[in-house]
Amino acid sequence: MNALEAHVNPLTKLTEEARLSLANLADAASGLAVPSLRLGVTGLARSGKTVFLTALVHNLVHGGRLPVFSAAAGRRMTGAKLQPQPDDAVPRFEYEAHVRAMVDKRIWPESTRQVAELRLTIDYESASYFYRKLGPGRLHLDLIDYPGEWLLDLPLLSKDYATFCADALQRARAQGRSEVAAPFLKALAAADPDARENEAAAQDLAAGFKSYLAACRADAHALSMLPPGRFLMPGDLDGSPALTFAPLDIPADAAPARSGTLRAMMERRYEAYKTHVVRPFFRDHFARLDRQIVLVDVLHAINAGPHAIADLEVALSEVLAAFRPGKRSWLSSILTRRIDRILFAATKADHLHRTDHDRLEAILKRLVTRAEERARFKGAEVDVIAMAAVRATREATVKHRGEELPAILGTPLPGERLNGETYDGEAEIAMFPGDLPQDPESLFRHVESASEDARAEFEAAQRDLQFLRFRPPVLDTTAEGLTLSLPHIRLDRALEFLIGDRLA
Structure with a gap:
């Protein structure tokens, strides 16, 4: 049982698991003719999720140089093409627009702000003599893109409002945050949790809390632990009561709130946030993943200083605590889907000379040590790499x-x-x-x-470290005038770990 599942109401957990099993059964039934693999792609702000997905698809579709990706290197991958996605209610990942932005305009695409999906179908020849005799193989690769900030919301499912308040205010008052949080903490000090509920007071506190979170995420601080995630990217929920709450200064073991008070109002909205925002994301998207890549901008944290690095380490630990890792089996993939491979990737390796890539990888490995040990104990495979999905230098x-x-x-x-x-x-x-x-x-x-x-x-x-942001590269063309695929650093190694065994 992970941290997310621990303290959830038993009846609610049973209902959720039943719904997940039904969704997994539907996925399994649709995959009888052609198997599918659902790959989650996430990372905290500015880690390069959109760029990674675009580069992955572009290299597979256009036959990019992928020497470590065995199916491509051995010429067993005979083709890859985009297909209509299976989930009609999920926005499509705007692959074509992102390619135009990088290739034609040489600008980076806009960052991930919602769940998006794309299906890529890969045709291949098996490496096994026996399976080759059965005919060519085919795999649907369903790519699920979602903001990493939403992932940090999942631990909230196991926390009541009082615990959320204690955790949030402990972070706000910590060294490295207290100065940024000062305006919010000043407003909070004037708020009486036992006063009568008041919409204006709730909106003012929520606005102050959101401003504090946004300041933490700015380049100067580059902090990562910023739940609730939708506060910084509300989408169509902007202004809704479910996003109009803030932590109050109450102890973690506080007695139940009196009806009609500001605290009862905030607690009700916090529970609504979990019910209508966090739980549907977990049920409809996150809990249906087979594999996961977590992109990490280590260089940005180093640039921002020791508080950003410490905060990133905590965030990555929280991220992995929300996963459902485990070994893959035919029965588990139908009833209780588990993530059997997790890849942590330090992005923007092209900002460094190759002589420093091993060091970047070692720093990320140190950042995820505790999280990695938990995943391996559950039976999942974990790897860590330094990469650049698009090489700009x-x-x-x-x-x-x-x-x-x-x-x-x-x-x-x-x-x-x-x-x-x-x-x-x-x-x-x-x-x-x-x-x-x-x-x-x-x-x-x-x-x-x-x-x-x-x-x-x-x-x-x-x-002594100097990191600049560079424009996407000018793509080379062949003698026949064909544009080559987007250059990369170790995208092929990432592909081999994430899907190589499914094309064997």
Whole structure:
């Protein structure tokens, strides 16, 4: 039993599991002719979910260079094409628009703001002599894209309102957040939980809480633990009572609220948020996944400082606690679907020279150590990689003061700044981004230490790192004028781990 399932009402849990089993039975029945694999793609803000999905489809459809992806490398994959998606009530992932943005306009597509889906059908020849004799194989790959912030809502299902309040305010008052949270905490101090319920007071507190969460997510802080997730991307629920609540200053073991009070009002809306927002997402999307990739912008957290790194570690632990990991079997895939493979990917590896990629991977592995151990204990396979779904830079060697340095070449986005210079989005530059620490533990010692010396050491190392955002690359064309697929770093390794065994 995971953290999400622990404290849920037994009758509610039984009902939910029955509905999940029916949904899984329907999926299994539709997959009798052609099997399907539901792959969840998520990550916290700016981690590159949309770019990853677009690049994955583009490389499979256009025959990209995928030397580690055995089905493609061995020429057993004979084709891949988009199909109508199976879920009519789920928005389609706008693949074509995202390709146009990156290839034609050389701009990055807009980030994920809702659940979206895309079905890709892969035709292949089995690597097994026996299965090859039975004829060609086919797999429906259903790609489910959803914001990582929504994933951080799932643990709320096991928390009552008082526990949510205690957790949220403990974070708000912690070092690294208290200054950002000061306006909200000031308004909260003036609020009386036992006062009569008041719509204006509820709206003011909710607005202050949302402003605090938005400030935490800004580049200067880059914090990750920001539930409730829909507060930052409300969609058509914007302004609804289910999104108009905030934590109140009450103890975690507080007595039940009196009817008609501000606290009772907030508690009612918190429960409505769980019922009408979180639980449907879990039931209709998350609990039906077979495999999962979690994209992580480690470099952004390092840039923001030790509080961002510590917050990211907690967020990744919460993320994996919400998963339902386990070994895959025919019966379990029908009745109690489990995620049997989870891949954590440190994105934007193209912002570093390849000599630093192993270090980036080691830092992510350290970030997810505790979460990874829990998933393996449940029987799931877990892997960690450093990758760039779309490679925006090239590598070079430059001379600086007589010393040769490994550099990257790319076109910074308009408005990016380095050493006092602002770039216009047209000029290509060469830069040395600096080196990540060779020992990832040294980074975490700085994060966990409260001493001024450790903090000064971390900040000195941080100053040596320079990360810019680059425009998507200009795609090469063949002699016949055909545009090549989007370049990448280790997208093929990700594909091999996530779906390689299903094409064997």
